[in-house]
Amino acid sequence: MSKPTKSQGDFYQRDRRWHPPALDRNYKTSVARSPQFPLISLENTPSEITGPTFGHNDIAATDNDLLNNFASPGESPIGERIIVHGRVLDENARPVPNTLVEIWQANASGRYRHKKDKYLGAIDPNFGGCGRTMTDEDGYYYFRTVKPGAYPWRNWVNDWRPAHIHVSVFGTGFAQRLITQLYFEGDPLIARCPIVQSIPDPEAVEQLVARLDLNATIPLDTIAYKFDIVLRGRRSTLFENRLEGN
Amino acid sequence: MVQKLNFLKETPSQTAGPYVHIGLAPGAAGFEIYDQELGHDIAGPNAAGERIRVEGLVIDGIGSPVKDVLLEAWQANANGVYAHPEHAGPDHTHTVDEGFRGWGRVITDFDSGEWAFDTVKPGPVMGRNGQMMAPHINLWIVARGINVGLNTRIYFEDEAEANTADPIINLIEWEKRRATLIAKRDMRDGKVVYRFDIRLQGEDETVFFDI
Numbered sequence A: 001m002s003k004p005t006k007s008q009g010d011f012y013q014r015d016r017r018w019h020p021p022a023l024d025r026n027y028k029t030s031v032a033r034s035p036q037f038p039l040i041s042l043e044n045t046p047s048e049i050t051g052p053t054f055g056h057n058d059i060a061a062t063d064n065d066l067l068n069n070f071a072s073p074g075e076s077p078i079g080e081r082i083i084v085h086g087r088v089l090d091e092n093a094r095p096v097p098n099t100l101v102e103i104w105q106a107n108a109s110g111r112y113r114h115k116k117d118k119y120l121g122a123i124d125p126n127f128g129g130c131g132r133t134m135t136d137e138d139g140y141y142y143f144r145t146v147k148p149g150a151y152p153w154r155n156w157v158n159d160w161r162p163a164h165i166h167v168s169v170f171g172t173g174f175a176q177r178l179i180t181q182l183y184f185e186g187d188p189l190i191a192r193c194p195i196v197q198s199i200p201d202p203e204a205v206e207q208l209v210a211r212l213d214l215n216a217t218i219p220l221d222t223i224a225y226k227f228d229i230v231l232r233g234r235r236s237t238l239f240e241n242r243l244e245g246n
Numbered sequence B: 001m002v003q004k005l006n007f008l009k010e011t012p013s014q015t016a017g018p019y020v021h022i023g024l025a026p027g028a029a030g031f032e033i034y035d036q037e038l039g040h041d042i043a044g045p046n047a048a049g050e051r052i053r054v055e056g057l058v059i060d061g062i063g064s065p066v067k068d069v070l071l072e073a074w075q076a077n078a079n080g081v082y083a084h085p086e087h088a089g090p091d092h093t094h095t096v097d098e099g100f101r102g103w104g105r106v107i108t109d110f111d112s113g114e115w116a117f118d119t120v121k122p123g124p125v126m127g128r129n130g131q132m133m134a135p136h137i138n139l140w141i142v143a144r145g146i147n148v149g150l151n152t153r154i155y156f157e158d159e160a161e162a163n164t165a166d167p168i169i170n171l172i173e174w175e176k177r178r179a180t181l182i183a184k185r186d187m188r189d190g191k192v193v194y195r196f197d198i199r200l201q202g203e204d205e206t207v208f209f210d211i
Helices: A203-207 B018-025 B159-165 B175-181
Strands: A008-011 A079-092 A100-105 A128-132 A140-146 A151-153 A159-161 A164-169 A178-184 A209-210 A223-226 A230-231 A234-236 B051-056 B070-074 B105-106 B115-120 B136-142 B150-156 B182-188 B190-194
Touching: A008 B115, A100 A140, A100 B018, A128 B018, A164 B018, A178 A230, A203 A230, A209 A230, A230 B070, A230 B175, B070 B115, B105 B115, B105 B136, B150 B159, B175 B182
Parallel strands: A079 A223, A079 A230, A178 A209, B051 B190, B150 B182
Antiparallel strands: A008 A234, A079 A140, A100 A128, A100 A164, A151 A159, A164 A178, A209 A223, B051 B115, B070 B105, B070 B136, B136 B150, B182 B190
């Protein structure tokens, strides 16, 4: 972490060997949906460094509470009550404040409230399965939800997704836009999942595993998992970087 | 022992999966939950500039339309200004029109795979080293089977001169591939419509960028 912060420059190059490759034959859908040509690498312009901003007017304060945002009054979804919390940071370990975090997930049976999901696992009448929130000044966010169940999917005939929550984050620039999946500590399906294992580096996989966080639980009420999200960091312009103009 | 560089690693990407709509477009998944879904209106009602519609398909390596895609657009206003504090210039000399966010989110139709959004045509934006970029819309594409969101740019057929000088288009060494970024202009019921089909793989594969 270099000291000068006068002017922010380009985003650090994305490490494409840390991320999963576009094509992984074990994740079958990727076979016909992966470009064959290499990506064309750009130096950042304002098109990449800027990105949408959101305010509290865009969302409701209760949108981060999946235990309540779809339940009938006085009712609650069935499942393990959990808090998912953490910080959004950049690669320089600086917080990313006021950024939009959106999540979606299956219910405790592993069934999604989506008209295309035909799994036998039951729909929960009191669970929608999506939430969103803005990080605070310290980059902190939290959700309350139920722990999702594992579910089968048509890849190899006996493939099961580990319990996971899909996470979407914006950051400050369009170059930081990221969708990922949160997994839960100790889940034996993580090591067997072709989507997870498309990530080549085991350390990178670990970064997607939320840890049980007993210090953040609400005793006798809700158990907690901690999940920090890291977005691309930006260079400090120690020397003129000629981003704009001459 | 050499000193450590204390940088974090970016959280690895994962596919958005087949049910991305639940989180980012719940109405399409089949239920109402939020007071307002985000990303339906890119330009807002007050933005100056030519009103346009952009539409297309996302096509896989077999030539079939992909019907579970989510696309996000990011663009400048008609004067080439992004709705972002860093692009407002010294003392916020450049402002965007009231209600102009410049960002939109659309999904493909489950039956046809068609997607479309209404916006204003963006103006040219200054790029690096004083080189003007032709008008363009930045696009980010996620779906089942796509492990890391794909970035591309939509340029406009009727900006041929600006496109020829565009520093990003000119980075593409294979000149034949440049055409994959150019949306075709048409008129329908008195409205300007640009067609932009995205080919993920194979013949006429769309150019994707590592931004």
